[in-house]
Amino acid sequence: MVDRQNKEAILGLLREDLEALEDTVKGKQRAGVLTDLELAIKTMQDDIENIERSIEDQSQAHSTTSAVLSDQNMLMSLARQERIANEDHQLAVALNNGQRPPRPLSGNTEPQPVPDENIDPVSIILEDLLTRISVRDEVGNAEGSSRVVSSYQSTTRRVRCVSCLESHDAVLSMDRCGHEYCLDCTRQMFLGSIRDEELYPPRCCGNVIPPAVAMRVLSYSELREFSQRALEWTAKDRVYCADPTCSTFIPVFAINNDHGTCPECHQQTHLLCRSLAHPEMDCPLDETLPLVLDIAEAEGWKRCPHCRTMVELLRGCNHMTCRCGREFCYACTATWKTCECDLWHEGRLLDEAQQIVEEEVPQNAGHAVRQRALDGAIQNLRQHEDDGCEHHRHSQWAWRNRGSLQCDVCFHYLPEYIFMCRNCRMRVCWDCRRNRLR
Template sequence: MEGDGSRELALQLLLEDLDQLEDMQKGKQVVGNRTDIELAIETMRDSVLAAQTSIKDQTIAISTSTAIATDQNILMSLKRDERVAEQDRQYAIGLDSNAPLDWTRREPVQEYDEENDAVSTVMGDLMDRMTLSDIITNGEGSSRTRTFGMECVSCLEQGDVTTSFTSSCGHIFCRDCTRQLFLGATQDEELYPPRCCGQIMPPGIALRILDYNELRAFSERAIEYAAKDRVYCAEPTCSKFIPPWAIEGEHGTCPECHREMHLPCRSLAHPGVDCPMDDTLQCVLAMADTEKWRRCFNCRTMVELQHGCNHITCRCGREFCYVCGLVWKSCSCPRWHVNRLVAMGNQAVEEEAGPNADIAVRQAIYNRVVENLRHHDDVGCEHYRNSQWAWRNRGSLQCEVCNHILPEYIFMCTNCRMRACNRCRRHRLR
């Protein structure tokens, strides 16, 4: 089939990228624990292997079908020749015996040609229907919906059933919104891997909605997101991520601009010269120290806590304590800063009690909310569950995840009281 060569090449390149990404994950977590990235790698590899197998099976099927069609033509031709020969023999016998000839018994040869054409038409139609969209599916069957009149859970628009996709949690997305989820993951680490309601979307979907360049970018971002101590090109006009295989010893080579980096100081290579002081970085670190910001121990991203408890989930997926920076639950630091706890209690009173509410009522609300917040981590939030969110119709509110202010359609977690827009609660929160 036309295009199979390029498809097989794209799938093979994806497998190589997945192998490199898997090697980078070894030794980064406790034995027996599997990260979201590892699950995504396994699922996507299964999808790619299934696609490769399906393409091979399709090639064999088409080859077999073509052979059958060719053999059928030959057999029909031989059968037609035999029929003509038999009719000629009967005609000769009739001439020799001077018997009257019954021309009505002479069957037209055209009947076999028509049968031949009908079989060829059916075979051709079957081969035409064997398209790539029929063979590339996710691990749980075709992601195409089987009902009509689908509504996209993201944009709420009625969409074409033949181009919709069903996520692992059962929600239906139109093609445009699905593309935005996968393309968004190449721009925003918090959206990787693409997921809905806490469940990773089948990576095989990417093979159906992204072109080769987009798939390549998706794989490259996955490798970048998995890196523990990321290195970026120090050339200001480049700043591309330098993958692990481009690093040797204390030096790395940018795959984009080919400039050489000196890793200890994160600057361009400077043979025979002492490492320069990065004044900009020192200013940022000084500000972070003043503002009490914390860096993720895994990806070194700077994090500022504006609301909530001291339990931080970095965009790379690692969890740590905002007070000391250690892995979450490996220290004895307090779960809450008292000022933030008091602020959230007062906020709950303003929202739930009327302006003329009795002092005892207001105090009861405050005590209940503060006590729940102090112990909410003992139960844990499952932000992927719809039942854990309540819609807050109280005018313009800010999403605490993306910081966008929306006039309405803001939800609040009934446990930790986090506020999030619909997109963030479905696709960002883990």
């Protein structure tokens, strides 16, 4: 629980951040007209004032709450007796009906104390902003094909964490897939999304974890870093400080006309040439970019149309998903399903089909058998995009312990087994299947 003094300190820091942000956008539009950012700032400032008033009310109510909690042992004893009586009744009914006795819910453990449900003021203020940042692309992507976000549940149930496989108090329960996480593994998912864009937004089996969870498991400094990364990971055509010793991401609200001001070193970057500001001078020539683009063209690499990252297709069809989440055609870089390019490059199609034959057909099989298997594999691969893959459905995956055991997402080699999609034959490890696939 955050004490009153710390709460007031946090609110003061947030107020200063909002005032600094407000100063950067003043005077950039018609008088009397608020931009979306200014409106959001004003709303959050109003929230801070409301929270300050509620802190005073909460302090007055604390003595009453303490009195109630002092009777907790007696209430827990009564609750335990009621639970045992209810289980005895269920056991008697099952035995009377000749059914298998239900599994006891209480076991031999005593009820846990009631957890403190006071909400950190950081959660209240930033939840709306982070929710819009984190879920925006998931909700609006691919013609409404986004998945429902799971709810966050605060509980003290002992469960087997799906990530570390150890018994801990459950901190996160995902409604759609049923997976449950402990505190440390939940925190590591959010910290991972700060370091690795491919893990953002944090998700389990394709379901985005609500940003409100971050308020519960991250420290204040980690929460600020997470919100900054959220702005970066969701930005289109990202701009970074041109000073090579800095390279800090420049958010949209720090861009004015053709220049962006770095929030770290405060130098200006010229957006048109991506170099440091050069008033009344021609843009300097970038001698390295043309060389990189020439190499990319020779190697067949492409640039993501959203984040401009260089992408290489090693195997599979032309349906490419960038680490930023954008789906596009690898042949022409158009948004996926908006072009008429072939699904497969013939060379990669043949390589994939031959690998299937090597794994599925015995080595001593005759030429005719292997040729029929090759033709069948080619036909199946050509139509797999029409069939569609539901990579977050359990039955979509097959357990394999032969053939390639390298994960197609993180490229790690697995020592014993790997999961393979029955449709597109993608091979992934358990961590990537659960937390990386979109």
